[in-house]
Amino acid sequence: MDNTTTSPRLVIIDYQDLVSSDIDLSIQLDRAFGGRNHSSSLPPNDDDKDELSPLGIIAIRNVPNFVDAKMKFLPLAHPLAHLETEYLERQLSDPKSLYNAGWSHGKEKLGDQPDFAKASYYFNPVTDTPGTSEERERYPASYPCNKWPNEAELPQLTNFKDAAKHLGTIMHEVVVLLAKRIDAMTTNRVKGYTSNLLFDAMKTTEKVKGRLLYYYPLEENGHTTNNDITAKEDTWIGWHNDSGFLTSLAGDLYVNDSTGELLDEQDVDSEAGLYVIDRSGKSIHVTIPPDCMAVQIGECLQILTGGVVVATPHCVRGPRAGWNPQSTIKVARISHPCFIDSKPTFPLCMPEGCSREDVSRAGSGMGKVPPLEDRWIEDGMTFGDFLQKSFDKYYDWKG
Template sequence: MSDAHPSTPPPRLIILDYADITSDPSTTTNISSSLQQAFGGGTSSNSTSPLGIIAIRNIPGFLEAKRAFLPLAHTLAHLDPSYLEDKLSDPPSLYNAGWSRGKEKLGDDAKPDLAKASYYFNPVTDMPGTEEERSKYPASYPCNVWPDEEEVPSLTNFRERAKTLGNIMHGAVVRLARHIDHLAERGVRGYPPNLLFDAMKETEKVKGRLLYYYPLDDDNDNDTTTFDNWIGWHNDSGFLTSLAGDLYINNDTGEPLPPSQIDPLAGLYVTDRSGASIHVTIPEDCMAVQIGECVQILTGGVVSATPHCVRGPRSDWNGCPSPVKVARISCPCFIDSKPTFRLICPEGCTREEVVKAGIGREKVPLLEERWLRDGMSFGDFLQTTFQKYYDWKG
């Protein structure tokens, strides 16, 4: 199916309650069937086509923390560019801490990506890893760069609100990881007990990414007709990604927009096994979790990462140009293990089975061309993946 005409099947987003993920995975009320529907890989017997994403409702404090933090992205994105570059950017970490806009290059001509800006932060610690690890892996273990609240009073409590939301999202992912472990133990021989749970619980490699998507217009030299114009098709290459949903606002005023002013086809899209592009709307009171390629490897393909993108609003979706410049705010939080973690598939499967468990392989660089060998370190896998995406012409 062409990306220009996304499919519109009935919604398939699986929604769990927070009580489900805090339950004992070994009980008779475990949530394995829901996880199978949401994440099931090519090696599973799942008859439906998973989206690689699941939503969780009733996480304590989540909705309040999200509402307190996300709107600050508008304030941040409209600060003086010289302040953002001079005081909030971190070149030594390859812009993996603090402010980043136009540093990523897209397309054959390596044009700077100005469609969105990011503010990266670690919610669990301001100084992750050891001094040696920070020196060896500056992009994986950057120290936080926070705005000076005295210098920028409009961002008072920014740090506190960022850490509150990020820690809530991290904690929910840790609890969900126990259930993914249980599913993998039942699905493949040789899966180490609590492998993912322990890795997610102990890691200091947690990266929040407050994203501001600027209006797609001629001023930013952005294409309003390309399907994946706000974020191109990609897989999450890490472990687990939590998503705080999105917020559409008036770029000029920062005010939230009613649904009537938002293109109904704008937002997050996920590829299913048939190749269809599925529009996924995360309910406002839910946090979502997406599977990364590393978990696909570690579980032997019991769960699969799925390509996804973000589509911007069409300029004439309601029959005439919109008088409002629409911006979008979101905040994913990437929870990964340390760079030295070895990506080893379980003894009960083969490397070929792992890579073939992938979904939408035509949309992203092939996993077998990035996960070069069983036992490759996570850090080396990330570096290879970044290079492949940089060169990707798909």
């Protein structure tokens, strides 16, 4: 796989351009997110079309305070992941929310197998008690209350809560700005689109979920002796689409699992990291610049925009077995996506004048993810019902 063209293909915009009302970003958004039936900025019959095919992700540079907030929070994943298992399971886990708050390890599934390759710490950066008491009772996975570590007992996690909320709030605010731009682009292309639909939903939502991820060294899962497994692209997290609205990404860090020390580029397999399927069906390795925040599209936006923007299948690949025989470092990865979604009762309706075919044909899962039309079974299906249907399909998916 040739990864040398990855960086030039990633669309990068400046934060000041995002906030400026004088700058039209429609072309950049189309090149980042456009579907196969809507990408007007792509040449229809050009030999270089594949090289311009949208990756489904955009990077934003110069977001105020982002880099500092990222570097204060992400490294705390290492001491968190190395706390006593009993403390993590008894004090920081939340079975009532189906482990959508606090610590989660081995609770999610890949097919019919528990996923032990990574652990997650979930939190809501905008409020500790989202929704009403009735909503929390009815939708425990969507509106869980936060479970924070006791920093007085855990000096290695000093300022954990403040750092988590600060980074997550920044990422939410940038997504709200981007949502307004997606609204504008879609309004210009689809007659039946409701103006400011996405912006209003993202600005007022309390369903914001930060996910601090710690990917354990693959050798701890018995992968070093299995070349078939370590040759796969999705060893750290399997191929999937984000099923929600917008996902902000803080990029990643690689650390020595034994010490927590940040690793230099030469200590990490160059083929490890995030992969996406572009609109031409190619698997592409994407590296988010360390000074950039990034945003991905979820499947709900593919529905709401009638396919103007499209969710992109993605996965995370771990280091290949034996990629550096001289190294004894156990490489771990840290990342922090933040999922910004609507209320569970939000109806997923395509714009007037669009068809289910418009929505489904805009993207291409290339067999990597369950087809959207098998989960979005009717126009107007609520986000909560769609999410549950997607969970069920992914757990049984053998793609």
